[in-house]
Amino acid sequence: MAQTSSSSSSPSLKASSSVTNDFQAIIMALILIVTIGYFILLIVTPTNMYRQIWTPKIKAHTTNSTYFGAQGRTLLMNTFPLIFIAVLGCVYLHLWKKSNNKNINRVEEKQKLAIWKRPIIMKGLGIVSRIELGFFVMFIALLVWTFASYLHIIFPTITPKSVAKSGEKVWEAKLEDSGLRLGLVGNICLTFLFVPVTRGSSVLQVFGLTSEASVKYHIWLGHIVMTLFSGHGICYIIYWAATHQLSEMLKWGKTDISNLAGELSLLSGLVLWIATFPRIRRKMFELFFYTHHFYILFVVFFVFHVGVSYACIMLPGFFLFMVDRFLRFLQSRSNVRLVSARVLPCETLELNFSKTRGLSYTPTSIMFVNVPSISKLQWHPFTITSSSNLEPEKISVAIKGEGSWSKKLYQMISSPNSVDRLNVSVEGPYGPPSTHFLRHDLLVMVSGGSGITPFISIIRELIHTSESQKCKTPEILLISVFKNSEDLTMLDLLLPISCAPSETCKLGLQIEAFVTREKQPVSTEDKKNLRTIWFKPNPSDEPITPILGQNNWLWLGAIISCSFIIFLISLGILNRYYIYPIDKNTNDIFSYPIKAVLNMLIICISIVITSSAAFVWNKRQSGTDAKQIQNMEGATPMASPNSWFYNADREMESFPQQSLFQSTNLHFGERPDLKRLLFERKESSVGVLVCGPKKMRHEVATICSSGLASNLHFESISFSW
Structure with missing residues (x-):
């Protein structure tokens, strides 16, 4: 009977695995189709065909909407594709995780495209593969194509006759238009700027990337964004100076572009940008860390500058980043159980934390650590040294005393009068979905x-x-x-x-x-001597648990989709019953800055509601395991060998x-x-x-x-x- 049962279950498992693989293939094909379509849209946007054929048709179906108006067009064409890819990616990764667990021994895989993965050392880019270099060149080509296409269409229309009425010179009109186009090209980079630093991103992992390995893409994009936006601002300042309109720099339009907001956004970005250069970042890390939070001012004033409708172009990447950032905030609010620390003579610590068995991670993962007694605001990433399979109830990180923060931690733990317990908060772990x-x-x-x-x-x-x-x-x-x-x-x-x-x-x-x-x-x-120090447990300390439980990808997909739907519904109600009556029934136009504030508020509220609900639900589900580990005393301290x-x-x-x-x-x-x-x-x-x-x-x-x-x-x- 046992043999019959075993033999009969094997085909069912294979059939289930086959169905799962088919779903994965369909989802991946859909992701690739939407991704390719999105980039084709970016390529076509600066052409005459898009302006003369596509734009009128799209405006005819969206501009007259009482629920979204002109904002509906950018939401549909620029925001929805990336959000859709992120949700599909969550479903794909959930299915992949399940099928991978069922087929653990499926590890034989040929080295495909090996020649394209060979490294190349590029000055300014570091070590890149041929695939990375190819995509980088194509992305730069997209930016050059966009800028050149805009100028090719606009410059022939700028003639002495066309600028005679405004009293401008031809070069001044061309300079103004060039500045405008530099800003439009910079918006393309801004769309993707926050994607590489979204640590729990399904978009990255579905394409085989991790947030830590993708930081270099964020750095590349950041340099390009600030170069283009700086050129954008310089062109306009020169134009205003040449045409005696420097007063335009103080303009904050109620129903138009706000120049002052743009300058404040650029100034915030420049302060942030300067602090990112290697010499400053490595020698004054705290300055880099704190000035990097200027991205909030940069984005807020950017929305005020261009208006909420046009800002939807960069919304999807920042929306996904905000979801991830708030989930990290929720995880970091609790103190975790620090069990022990191995103190090495080379000023290195291995911190051992308690975790639930449901928390799994892959080798080379990282975890962000905060010690409030050293700094309440600073979070530092450290490599995880443990294995979630070999050590199911423990997670460890290695910290070498190289910077001021890590040296303070080493001195605090290794000193003869070391503390018997330490408040520590963590974010993560983050790593590749597989190895x-x-x-x-x-x-x-x-x-x-x-x-x-x-x-x-x-x-x-x-x-x-x-x-x-x-x-x-x-x-x-x-x-x-x-x-x-x-x-x-x-x-x-x-x-x-x-x-x-x-x-x-x-x-x-x-x-x-x-x-x-x-x-x-x-x-x-x-x-x-090498020493092991054991810390006393505290009733308020908790073992590290998954932020969104075992089915974390499904929960993340639900948070992204539900928060975006809540945003759309709230935005539709706001436009239909508050903004639209004012625009329609009065001679005044609803203030753009107020509209921007309301939109940003709705986005934040929708993310907070959905993320908090999912986090609290999963926190309750994992509460049993946490209590069992919390009530356990640490292992009996033993003399540590040298x-x-x-x-x-x-x-x-x-x-x-x-x-x-x-x-x-x-x-x-x-x-x-x-x-x-x-x-x-x-x-x-x-x-x-x-x-x-x-x-x-x-x-x-x-x-x-x-x-x-x-x-x-x-x-x-x-x-x-």
Whole structure:
């Protein structure tokens, strides 16, 4: 009977999986169609065909609407497509997550488009793949095409005869129009500016991107946006000065463009932009952090400047960002349970938090941490070192004392009179929906200093995979470069505090550790101990839980769609019963600034209502697990062993640590010959991952892109944007 039941259930599972895959394929095809259509619209917009044929037809069906008016056109054509893609992406990721869980062993996948993923080092852009470079060039081409098309249509109409009535010169009229077109082109970039920094974005993840890896796209777009908007403002200032109309700079139109609002928006953007340059950002991080909040003023005054109808062009990306930002705000309001901290001699901490079993994440994920006793406003991202499968009730992050904030935290915890508990809030975790490490025969991980932290989570995940799934895992070559021998204690984090012997024996791990500033090991007298500090639980502390529960993608899709529908309904009611009667029945036109304020207020209210309802509902659902963990005392404090790498002469009592130490080769006073180490690997598929200083990443990228070894597949993991 058991055999019959098992055999009969297998076809049903396969059929269910097949149906799910079909739905996924349909949704992805629909996403691609809408995406391509949206970009075709952007390409066609500056042409005569759009202005003379499409625009009159669209206006005929939208302008006379008593519910949305002219705003309905931009909502339909510019806002709805990206919102629709985001909702479809949520459904796709939910189905993918379910099917991926049912087909865990489906890890064999060929390296498609490998040549297009090879890295290229571009000055100003850093390390990019050929695919990224291709899309970047196409996007720049779109901007150039848009600007050139506008000028090609408008400039022939500007003649001495046409400007004679206004008393302008031809060059002045052309300058004004050029400034206007620069602003229109900048709006295209502004549409996508907030998409890469939406951490829980379905739009990014459905295309295989993460928010951390996409920060560079935000940086590129930010530079382009501010360059175009600065050109836009400069053109108008020169035009007003040449035509003796500098008083226009103080104009705040009630039913027209508000020049003063535009200048305030540009000024806010310039302050923000200046603080983002690397020299300022790295030396004065707090200045960068606080001035970056000027984006609120930038967006608000932008809406006042162009009017709410035209601002709908950039609404979708900012709308999705606001949803994500408010959900992060809700998550960050509670203190989380900090169980313990491992204090390393190299001024590094591993913080271990309690979490519910329902919270899952992938290797290389990050989590944002806030410690109110150091700074109530500052949030810093750190790499997660734990594995949600190997450690189902714990999540860990590694923090190296490099900046002022992290040094204060290290001193606070490592001091002899350290605190017995610490209030900590978190946001996240955020990471890729899946990893593809199992498709390689060998993983070569190249790290410099604290760049080893994302590889710790990968190794812990592979330990679990090799033991639980009984499938072949790739061999691992870890090449770690450190400045001092104290930094070797980072290798102790490769294994969690408690690790069974059977969990490491099947993992083919070889470590090549290089200490560059010392030619021989440090004497025993100079060595410091690795310590574990246990924190007392507090009844108000909670384990980290998923923001939106197990079905987080479905909930996110529901929040986006419901909040957008509430916005549309509220906007329709406002226009029909309040704004429309004033515009229709009086000689006055409803004030544009007041209309902008009401629209922004409605958007905020709709997001707050839907997000809060979803968050509270899921909070109650996960309350049982949280209470069970909250009432548990931390593990019994044990004497922490010294570092097995730093104090290599001590007696070995732990089999996992002993096995790990025996697989490590230490090199003092030298740097790794990366070219030799990579080219001598003859496996058919070698995944090369690098995380560390910029020079190291570029060196590895150059080796992999040389074409001398076709089996090397490069991937940069950079958190130093």
